[in-house]
Structures are given as structure tokens and as C-alpha cells.
Amino acid sequence: MLRSLSFLRLWTGNTASGLATWALPFILGLAVLERSLSAVDLGIVLAARTAGFLVAVPVAGVLADRHSRRGVVLWAGLIAGLATPLIATGMGRSVLLMATAAAVVGVGQGACRPAFQALTAEVIAEDRRQQANAAMTLAVRVTTLVAPGLTALLSQFASTSALVIGTGVLWLGAALIPPRGTFTPAPAAAGTRFFGEFADGLREARRHPWFLAGLGALTAVVATGYSATGVVLPLVSRDRYDSETVLAAGLTAYTLGALAGAVVIARWRPKRQGWTALAGLGCYGFAPLSLLFPVHPAFVIAAYAVAGLGIELFNVPWFTATQREVEPGKLARVSSLDFLFSYGLAPAGLAFIAPAIDRFGAAPVLAACAVVCFAAPAAAALVPSSRDFRATAPIKSV
Numbered sequence: 001m002l003r004s005l006s007f008l009r010l011w012t013g014n015t016a017s018g019l020a021t022w023a024l025p026f027i028l029g030l031a032v033l034e035r036s037l038s039a040v041d042l043g044i045v046l047a048a049r050t051a052g053f054l055v056a057v058p059v060a061g062v063l064a065d066r067h068s069r070r071g072v073v074l075w076a077g078l079i080a081g082l083a084t085p086l087i088a089t090g091m092g093r094s095v096l097l098m099a100t101a102a103a104v105v106g107v108g109q110g111a112c113r114p115a116f117q118a119l120t121a122e123v124i125a126e127d128r129r130q131q132a133n134a135a136m137t138l139a140v141r142v143t144t145l146v147a148p149g150l151t152a153l154l155s156q157f158a159s160t161s162a163l164v165i166g167t168g169v170l171w172l173g174a175a176l177i178p179p180r181g182t183f184t185p186a187p188a189a190a191g192t193r194f195f196g197e198f199a200d201g202l203r204e205a206r207r208h209p210w211f212l213a214g215l216g217a218l219t220a221v222v223a224t225g226y227s228a229t230g231v232v233l234p235l236v237s238r239d240r241y242d243s244e245t246v247l248a249a250g251l252t253a254y255t256l257g258a259l260a261g262a263v264v265i266a267r268w269r270p271k272r273q274g275w276t277a278l279a280g281l282g283c284y285g286f287a288p289l290s291l292l293f294p295v296h297p298a299f300v301i302a303a304y305a306v307a308g309l310g311i312e313l314f315n316v317p318w319f320t321a322t323q324r325e326v327e328p329g330k331l332a333r334v335s336s337l338d339f340l341f342s343y344g345l346a347p348a349g350l351a352f353i354a355p356a357i358d359r360f361g362a363a364p365v366l367a368a369c370a371v372v373c374f375a376a377p378a379a380a381a382l383v384p385s386s387r388d389f390r391a392t393a394p395i396k397s398v
Helices: 005-033 039-066 069-090 095-123 126-154 160-176 194-206 209-239 245-267 273-292 297-325 328-360 362-381
Strands: none
Touching: 005 039, 005 069, 005 095, 005 126, 005 160, 039 069, 039 095, 039 194, 039 328, 069 095, 069 160, 095 126, 095 160, 095 297, 095 328, 126 160, 126 245, 126 297, 194 209, 194 328, 209 245, 209 273, 209 297, 209 328, 209 362, 245 297, 273 297, 273 362, 297 328, 328 362
8 A cells, every 4th residue: 555656645635634623622722731722722723613514525525526526625725724723813813714714624624535535535445445445544554643742842842822823724734735636426307505515425325234324333432432431431440549650551541442443454354244344343343341340440441452452453344335335426415424423422521421420420321322322333243234334135226
């Protein structure tokens, strides 16, 4: 893969967008520590970015299937890159300006996700896509592992505003670096509007029962297990183990496990790929389960490593199967459904988990989340086509 210039350009652009997406909340967190931004203002800015993301994802799915995917990536990156300096300008001056600019950045972020997924299917041959998807997710995990320390180091030499603007430069790289694809969009039917185009994507998704089942399982795991552990792990680290070490070690173990998963799945071709992927997704249940009992910290850390390993054993085959099975002219719209539900319901899960813990206590909530994380992928595996993430029989296009 490294000998392919097209792949290197795609990988670099995708990595730049992922780094810019991840870095902004962390950098704004430094602004909170410096007291140039309050915690409430930070929440408003990040909520605005999420809102922009959710609005843009379905729109971008339609646009990327009706126009050049490379063009959608270009404009998405330019929009996010040009809006980012306004976040720095508003810092300490105008929360409204920051939130508005963050919403525009969220639009760029949301627009590029389905377009990048579809562009990967154009640029990379089918027999190499799993390896390519693993390489791209590997870059994201490495970034997550090393970027906090690197950002903290850079903050000693550059202001927080300069670091924010630096994420804008990354967005410009994401816009300009990726290669052109080979997809030629079919002309839209006369009089067809956005909702009709989006409905075509929904109909395409319905043609693939394994996709609907897998997306339901993924959404359930993200909305429960991911959200619960995000809220409870800091509390358990503080109250049960009287240290922040378990929090830091658990998150690091999760990332290291994900790195290992990406390396493994880059080469491994399991006989029943869909079942293997869903089993990997189910491994996330060990994370809330480890927080349920007063176990040695090593068990918590090991559980998070297993959860990270499993999530990449799911992600890479999931993306690869979607790129392989979905009709090329509707791939971006189907991918937009993936990002809309899996990413979109994560904040909703976080919003409901904390009140549920206050009402029922941490133990019942963690137990329920663990059951959902184990049961949802198991239920998805009962769908016949989920065994290999393939249609059980050829289906004609609608």
C-alpha cells in the first residue's frame, strides 16, 4: 500500500481530517485551563460543532453521490479550514462567534466523512481495501495516543489561539491532498429533490439486512457502553482506586488495544468475517463489566485493551464490507447513515447516562450497559447475511 501514491495521498488527507477533528476539543480544553474560556462556553462550542456535523452528514451523502467525491472533500475541508481561525478570534471575546464558527467547522467535518468513505472505494482496488482501511484507522489510533503529549508540548511554545489555527491548516491539507477518484455520478432524475435522493439511500441500506443489523448493534454499543464508561471510568478511578492512574491507564490500554486490532485485521481474513466482527464489537461489554465490581486495577485495564482490540476487529471489516456490497452510486448516502447514527447518538447517550446514574446508581446502569453491549451484536449475528457481511443471494438494484 505504501508504494501507491494515490493511497498515500488519500491516507494523508484522511489522517489530517481525523487529527483536526480530535485536536480541537483538546486544545480548547487547554483554553479552559488558562481561563480564557469557561467550561460552560466550551460545552456550547462543542455542541455547536456536533450540531453542524449532524446537519451536514446526510446532505453530504447526497451531494457525494451526485457530484465528485473529491470535490465534496475539497469544499468540506476548505469550509472547515477557513472557519477555524474565527474560533481563535472569538476566544475570550465572543462565545457566539466561536459557536457559529464551530458549527461551520462541524459542517465541514460531517461533509467529508461519507465522501472519504466513498472515495476510498474509488481509489483502492477491492482486494486491498481491508488493508487500506486498517492503515487509515491505525493512523487515527496513533494520533490519539501521541497527540495529547505533543499538543501539550506545543502549548509551551505557541499560544492556544495558534494551536487552534493549526487545526485549520490540517483541514486545508485534508482538502487539497487527496487524489481524484474514478466514479462518474449518474444524472439525477428530473424533479428529484434532496429527500427523494436521501430516500434512495435508505432503500439501498434496506437491501442489506446485515448493514441494518450491524448499524443497530453499533449504535446500541456506542449509546450505552461507550457513554457509560466515559462517565463512570473517571468516577471509579477517583473513588474506588483513589487515583487518576486507572483512568489514564484504561484509556491508554483502549488505544493500544485498538492499534493491535488494526494491525491484526490488516492481514487476517477470518472465515466468517461478519460474525468475527460482531464478536469484536461485543467485546466492548467487558469495559462496563470491569467497572461493575471492585476488581484489581489490572482487570479494568485489561478489559479496556480487549474493548479496543474488538472495536477495530469490527470497524475495518464493517467499512470494507460497506464499500464492497453497497451500490457505488449510493455508497456515500449509505455511509452517511452509518456516521449519522453511530456518531450522532453518542452525545445523546452521554446526556442520558449521567441522569440515569443519579437516579438508579452506577451499578444498575453499568450492568444494563454491559448486557446491551453483549446482546446487541449477538442479536445482529442472527441475521443470516451477517455471517459474512454479504447478501445471501444476488439482489437486483431498486
